[in-house]
Amino acid sequence: MKSQSQEGYYGNYGGSFIPEILVPAIHEITREFEAVKQEPSFWQQYCDLLSGYSGRPTPLTYADRLTEHFGRAKIYIKREDLNHSGAHKLNNALGQALLAKRMNKTRLIAETGAGQHGVATATVAAKLGMQATIYMGREDMERQYANVFWMKRLGAEVVPVDYGTRTLKDAINEAFRDWVSSFETTHYVLGTASGPHPFPALVAYFQNIIGIEARDQMLGLEGRLPSRVYACVGGGSNALGVFQAFFPDPEVELVGVEAGGQGPNSGKHAVRIAYGQGKPGIAQGYKTLFLQDRDGQMTDTYSVAAGLDYTGVSPILADLSEQGRVRFTAATDEEVVRTLQLVMRKEGIIPALESTHAFAGALQDIAESSSSDIFLINMSGRGDKDIFNIAEGLRDEEWTEFIHRKHTQYAK
Numbered sequence: 001m002k003s004q005s006q007e008g009y010y011g012n013y014g015g016s017f018i019p020e021i022l023v024p025a026i027h028e029i030t031r032e033f034e035a036v037k038q039e040p041s042f043w044q045q046y047c048d049l050l051s052g053y054s055g056r057p058t059p060l061t062y063a064d065r066l067t068e069h070f071g072r073a074k075i076y077i078k079r080e081d082l083n084h085s086g087a088h089k090l091n092n093a094l095g096q097a098l099l100a101k102r103m104n105k106t107r108l109i110a111e112t113g114a115g116q117h118g119v120a121t122a123t124v125a126a127k128l129g130m131q132a133t134i135y136m137g138r139e140d141m142e143r144q145y146a147n148v149f150w151m152k153r154l155g156a157e158v159v160p161v162d163y164g165t166r167t168l169k170d171a172i173n174e175a176f177r178d179w180v181s182s183f184e185t186t187h188y189v190l191g192t193a194s195g196p197h198p199f200p201a202l203v204a205y206f207q208n209i210i211g212i213e214a215r216d217q218m219l220g221l222e223g224r225l226p227s228r229v230y231a232c233v234g235g236g237s238n239a240l241g242v243f244q245a246f247f248p249d250p251e252v253e254l255v256g257v258e259a260g261g262q263g264p265n266s267g268k269h270a271v272r273i274a275y276g277q278g279k280p281g282i283a284q285g286y287k288t289l290f291l292q293d294r295d296g297q298m299t300d301t302y303s304v305a306a307g308l309d310y311t312g313v314s315p316i317l318a319d320l321s322e323q324g325r326v327r328f329t330a331a332t333d334e335e336v337v338r339t340l341q342l343v344m345r346k347e348g349i350i351p352a353l354e355s356t357h358a359f360a361g362a363l364q365d366i367a368e369s370s371s372s373d374i375f376l377i378n379m380s381g382r383g384d385k386d387i388f389n390i391a392e393g394l395r396d397e398e399w400t401e402f403i404h405r406k407h408t409q410y411a412k
């Protein structure tokens with residue numbers, strides 16, 4: 001029996017399609033979320049933790065050498081890589097954990113694909129003295145073992161999911177299964193601005209801090225708003241995080257960059273919107289554009305950036321695309337690898353492969369821009385923590401040899 005509520009729709013998308021048994025849990029979160037939105041003291045507590053623990057506000061960096069290289073739009077970078085644990089993910093995990101404490105929950109559960117949200121949740125659980133259980137597909141655990149290592153070291157239990165494709169969507173199902181029997185004591189920390197209402201709104205609310213800061217910083221540095229704001233889009237949380245603050249400013253163009261993988265006709269990408277291949281469907285508790293086959297089965301996605309490798313997309317973004325408020329584009333793996341090398345050498349910063357999609361999207365437009373334009377790029381996370389993936393993405397032979405040497409060393 002599925003329960004559907006009219007609440008939480010964004011145009012044609014969103015809603016809440018969940019087993020009847022979870023309705024009270026979802027209602028409790030919705031109620032609590034509505035309450036804290038009216039409480040400045042809760043937001044203050046959240047901001048205090050962000051500044052004292054997480055290092056916020058993160059800077060807005062003028063990319064002078066990259067700007068000079070193209071001689072067109074001025075490029076600014078919002079530095080979520082400098083947020084604790086190296087990405088924007090902690091903003092959401094911290095906010096939801098504070099909410100969970102208010103609801104007297106003692107345990108957090110989370111799904112994770114690449115492991116980044118799992119690490120953020122494990123980090124927050126340690127900091128706030130809560131238990132954590134992280135569900136992760138067995139296949140993903142094999143591919144992202146470094147993150148599994150950190151989750152366990154931080155005290156979380158990591159549960160391998162051994163059915164289906166053994167990836168993110170199976171981990172989500174398993175997390176919901178846990179929650180059905182545990183919601184009295186447990187909060188489900190959903191990792192992105194997707195899933196059943198109120199999660200898209202809740203996650204977007206906590207990530208809003210990115211855009212609030214960036215807008216202020218831009219006005220302080222330039223005395224004006226950016227012409228365009230770029231963000232990569234997996235589930236959509238960092239994009240909504242930076243975009244929302246600019247919703248009242250129609251002159252600011254908002255651009256979401258999806259993972260083009262091996263291109264539009266390869267079947268190996270995660271582009272739901274920009275290639276027009278995502279079709280409306282209902283899965284994982286909500287309605288959005290999913291990459292699916294003719295029978296409505298979700299198709300496998302692919303990207304060099306594991307964090308963008310997802311078949312659905314935030315219902316809020318699906319709607320904003322239909323409204324024409326957010327433009328969508330895609331960057332292929334090849335563009336991303338090329339862009340990453342340029343950004344590292346020109347700016348001395350190492351964006352995550354996910355974040356590099358936002359840079360690549362901006363560079364697609366740079367030739368047509370003028371020196372009176374300002375591009376704001378949201379750098380959602382840092383890449384040095386993903387050294388295995390980046391070295392693989394760059395096909396670095398010396399690194400591969402190093403791994404072989406290490407292996408031989410341990411085998412002795």
Ligand SMILES: *Cc1c(COP(=O)(O)O)cnc(C)c1O
Nearest residue numbers: 234235236237238307354380381
């Ligand atoms: C998880 C992740 C993403 C994708 O998630 P969104 O919810 O779309 O933001 C992007 N960048 C980094 C660094 C990530 O860890």
